[in-house]
Amino acid sequence: xxxxxxxxxxxxxxxSPILLLVFLGAWQFAVSVAGVSPxxxxxxxxxxxxxxxxxxxxxVWAHIKVTLIEVVVGFAIAVVIGTALGAILGRLPWLExxxxxxxxxxxxxxxxxxxxxxxxxFGYGVTSKIVVTIILAFFPIMLNVLLGxxxxxxxxxxxxRGLGASRWQTFRDLELxxxxxxxxxxxxxxxxxxxxxxxxxxxxGANEGLGHLAFTSLNALDAPGLYAAIVLLSVLGVVLxxxxxxxxxxVIPWHESVTKM
Amino acid sequence: xxxxxxxxxxxxxxxxxxxxxxxxxxxxxAPVELELVGVSKxxxxxxxxxxxxxxxxxxxxxxxxxxxxxxxGCGKTTLLRILSGLLPPSAGAVRASGQSIWKGAxxxxxxxxxxxxxxxxxxLFPWFTVAENISLPLKxxxxxxxxxxxxxxxxxxxxxxxxxxxxxxxxxxxxxRQRAAIARALSYHPSILLMDEPFGALDALTRDKMNLELxxxxxxxxxxxxxxxxxxxEAVFLADRVVLLTPRPGRIRSVTPVDLPxxxxxxxxxxxxxxxxxxxxxxxxxxEP
Ligand SMILES: Nc1ncnc2c1ncn2[C@@H]1O[C@H](COP(=O)(O)OP(=O)(O)O)[C@@H](O)[C@H]1O
Ligand SMILES: [Mg+2]
Numbered sequence: 001x002x003x004x005x006x007x008x009x010x011x012x013x014x015x016s017p018i019l020l021l022v023f024l025g026a027w028q029f030a031v032s033v034a035g036v037s038p039x040x041x042x043x044x045x046x047x048x049x050x051x052x053x054x055x056x057x058x059x060v061w062a063h064i065k066v067t068l069i070e071v072v073v074g075f076a077i078a079v080v081i082g083t084a085l086g087a088i089l090g091r092l093p094w095l096e097x098x099x100x101x102x103x104x105x106x107x108x109x110x111x112x113x114x115x116x117x118x119x120x121x122f123g124y125g126v127t128s129k130i131v132v133t134i135i136l137a138f139f140p141i142m143l144n145v146l147l148g149x150x151x152x153x154x155x156x157x158x159x160x161r162g163l164g165a166s167r168w169q170t171f172r173d174l175e176l177x178x179x180x181x182x183x184x185x186x187x188x189x190x191x192x193x194x195x196x197x198x199x200x201x202x203x204x205g206a207n208e209g210l211g212h213l214a215f216t217s218l219n220a221l222d223a224p225g226l227y228a229a230i231v232l233l234s235v236l237g238v239v240l241x242x243x244x245x246x247x248x249x250x251v252i253p254w255h256e257s258v259t260k261m
Numbered sequence: 262x263x264x265x266x267x268x269x270x271x272x273x274x275x276x277x278x279x280x281x282x283x284x285x286x287x288x289x290x291a292p293v294e295l296e297l298v299g300v301s302k303x304x305x306x307x308x309x310x311x312x313x314x315x316x317x318x319x320x321x322x323x324x325x326x327x328x329x330x331x332x333x334g335c336g337k338t339t340l341l342r343i344l345s346g347l348l349p350p351s352a353g354a355v356r357a358s359g360q361s362i363w364k365g366a367x368x369x370x371x372x373x374x375x376x377x378x379x380x381x382x383x384x385l386f387p388w389f390t391v392a393e394n395i396s397l398p399l400k401x402x403x404x405x406x407x408x409x410x411x412x413x414x415x416x417x418x419x420x421x422x423x424x425x426x427x428x429x430x431x432x433x434x435x436x437x438r439q440r441a442a443i444a445r446a447l448s449y450h451p452s453i454l455l456m457d458e459p460f461g462a463l464d465a466l467t468r469d470k471m472n473l474e475l476x477x478x479x480x481x482x483x484x485x486x487x488x489x490x491x492x493x494x495e496a497v498f499l500a501d502r503v504v505l506l507t508p509r510p511g512r513i514r515s516v517t518p519v520d521l522p523x524x525x526x527x528x529x530x531x532x533x534x535x536x537x538x539x540x541x542x543x544x545x546x547x548x549e550p
Contacts, residue, residue, distance in 0.1 A: 155384040162378040164370040177388040254388045254429050
């Protein structure tokens with residue numbers, strides 16, 4: 001029993017490097033054996049070289065910083081707005097009913113289609129990307145918080161009422177902690193959307209950022225540079241997602257979705 | 262000094278009123294602590310009105326242990342929620358020490374501070390540790406952290422949860438959770454304990470053990486207890502008086518005194534007197550249409 005638990009915990013740490021190696025092997029195979037053109041698919045080594053050049057010349061840091069700021073700032077604002085709106089709508093069912101059609105419309109709208117509009121409205125700088133990020137990320141957070149506010153356990157409410165808890169005490173000791181898991185569930189989706197928002201914003205109109213770097217490399221037919229930018233974007237996305245997961249571990253260690261390390 | 266007298270002494274029974282003599286510790290002369298007068302409850306549901314409780318009159322004396330029994334759906338939970346101020350009655354009055362617990366549409370929170378509630382589900386907060394759950398009522402009353410921790414430790418000891426102070430509820434078994442819920446209700450020394458089938462989800466062995474513990478808690482704390490159960494044996498074992506409810510609408514069918522000496526052992530359940538009371542109640546239940 002005990003041993004199997006340990007193995008289960010260690011398993012991802014063993015399997016992930018293997019999968020990465022298999023992936024790199026297949027990539028190398030496609031390039032050197034299957035003979036895919038290096039202009040379409042450069043070898044892993046070429047992409048690695050490109051990454052090394054980027055970091056040794058130091059030019060890439062400014063791009064990383066810009067994208068990171070767009071995602072983090074946009075995501076943070078999305079968490080605040082999404083939580084606030086979700087909490088308000090959760091409390092006021094009549095308002096939710098009134099806004100239901102508008103919310104459905106907003107949900108099904110392909111928001112990526114709005115990106116050029118935001119570029120026109122807010123310019124080529126960081127602001128338009130932050131706006132796109134917020135628009136994409138706040139919605140899943142809002143929906144989750146709305147659900148969370150509604151799902152406060154009735155039995156738990158009885159406990160607080162039976163103890164004569166004040167409004168504020170009920171919020172602090174019951175409503176807030178019982179909604180936090182929903183905030184994090186929304187945030188885990190939201191951070192992924194936030195990264196997508198920033199990248200698409202940069203593809204379509206920017207002077208800086210990793211998305212912009214990818215886009216200019218493509219135009220310059222610099223395949224290794226393009227792939228290097230994609231690798232960096234992926235790493236950024238993964239790191240940010242794990243940052244949210246880590247925050248969850250720290251804030252709600254009691255929740256079932258948090259397994260012991 | 263008899264054991265029973267010791268228990269009463271430990272209960273701090275200084276009411277000085279002449280306590281009923283003989284072997285039973287029934288506080289027949291103690292002042293009335295809780296009162297239901299002409300209480301009815303009608304629920305409005307989509308399928309119409311449901312008369313859950315009708316014309317219930319009941320006076321409960323200080324220190325008394327009342328068991329409320331009846332088939333499921335006969336209004337036990339409704340009655341207990343009305344007693345605890347969680348649910349306003351449709352008609353009638355609920356009084357604690359002679360004062361109504363309702364002031365118009367608002368509960369008199371001051372009167373309810375002496376109440377301790379235990380529900381069918383433990384209803385522990387998963388984000389709090391066992392100690393934090395147990396001392397939550399103290400936190401709400403502004404008691405300091407150090408004192409809360411000390412009291413939580415004391416209570417963990419009392420209900421047999423020592424060593425689990427720092428555990429989360431999800432790490433406990435059902436019986437342990439229910440014990441923590443009882444400890445939470447005891448944390449502020451309530452003088453009235455209202456319990457809704459607190460041991461309903463436990464296995465028979467654990468249940469027996471919890472019943473014994475509850476009996477000694479009742480003796481030691483001298484609290485007034487209203488205990489809802491659908492087990493007649495459990496009801497008779499614990500109670501000074503057993504109140505039998507009949508369904509649709511929920512009314513009091515009978516009130517049966519249990520004059521058995523305390524403390525009662527599990528063996529007492531096989532005594533002729535105990536069996537006679539159980540049989541009588543069972544007959545009454547079976548007479549129902
Ligand atoms: N919140 C409610 N809304 C409508 N009907 C209810 C509600 N709670 C209980 N009832 C009805 O009232 C009756 C008594 O229920 P309850 O007090 O829970 O009985 P018991 O606890 O004895 O099983 C049942 O017929 C039940 O369906
Ligand atoms: Mg019930």
